[in-house]
Amino acid sequence: MGKTTSVVTLGGLLAQSGKRVLVVDLDPHGSLTSWFGYDPDTISQSVFNLFQHEGKVPEGLPGQLVADTGCPGLSLMPASTALATLERKMVGVGGMGLIISRALAQLWDDFDYVLLDNTPSLGVLMVNALAAAQHLVIPVQTEFLAIKGLERMLHTLQMIMRSQKNQLSYTIVPTLYDRRTQASVKSLNMLRKSYPDTLWRFSIPVDTKFRDASQQGVIPSVVDPDTHGVRAYRHLLEDLLTLTQKGREPSDG
Structure with a gap:
């Protein structure tokens, strides 16, 4: 869907x-982690370590999990494939939905922005991401099956947000658009018709x-800033910053 590319580029x-x-890589596939040259199959210090303390986050642990990306000003909290076992291992453990929020609270003074790369599937990782987020960016490929998947994901998001009593704003971002193909053009028009207020x-x-x-393990704007x-x-970043800054105004809560 372009989520990892969006996180890295933004x-x-x-x-x-x-x-x-x-x-922060919250996807067991570890695409964000792999992008910067780390192996999710063998990495020892990762987001998974945050979930191994009975719903608590030990003081100082989040800072120990921050890795270098090679890009000045950009740091990574990597994922390991062990994240795929969370649902099974953490059954019955309280407070698991707020692990990421608690971890980021320890890092507030160290960073201006935190971007989460999350799996779109329902589970403890999505619950954590929604609890920690201020605004959601939902990339969707401009093709029919991806749009059907978007419908299901939005339904899941609404269900979780209702249970958390936390209604987040979101922006749907059409990706992989190719104006030369009829399928891509039709898909974009479908998105505009179906989601006029959030697209x-x-x-x-x-x-x-x-x-x-x-392939080079760098951010796209290093390869070519004008592509x-x-x-x-x-342009997307400018719009998101404007949108989220408005969201922080006192009149908006």
Whole structure:
């Protein structure tokens, strides 16, 4: 769906603007972790360590899990494939839905922005991400099956947010858009019709520079700061910053 590419690109642009940014990998597949050259199968210090303390986060532990990305200002809290066992191992343990919130609370003074790369499936990781988030960015490929998947995911999100009594704002971002293909154009029009209030006004185009960046283990704006994909993400970042800053105004709660 483009979630990892979105996290890396947006995080990289924020870091290049002088912000201190932490990206957190909450996906057992570890794509974000792999992007920066770490192996989710063998890594010993990861987000998984946060969940091994009976619902509590030991003081100082989150800082020990922060890894270097090679990009100044951008840090990573990596994932391990052991995250896939959380549901089974943590049955009956209280407070598991607030682990990430508690961990990030220890790091508030160290970072200006935190971006979470989360699995779209229902479970303890999604519950943690929603509890810690201020705004959701939902990338969706401009193709029919991805749009059907979006419908199911939004239903799941609403269900969790109702149970948490925490209604988050969100932005749906069309990705992998190719205006040369009829399927992509039709899909974008479908998204605009179905989600007029929450769909981002533009789209992220297909861009081979993203693949080049992931192969090199760097942020896309290092490979080419002016490629059309990076320019699109730069516009997205501007809109998200405007949106979230409005959300922090006292009149909005």
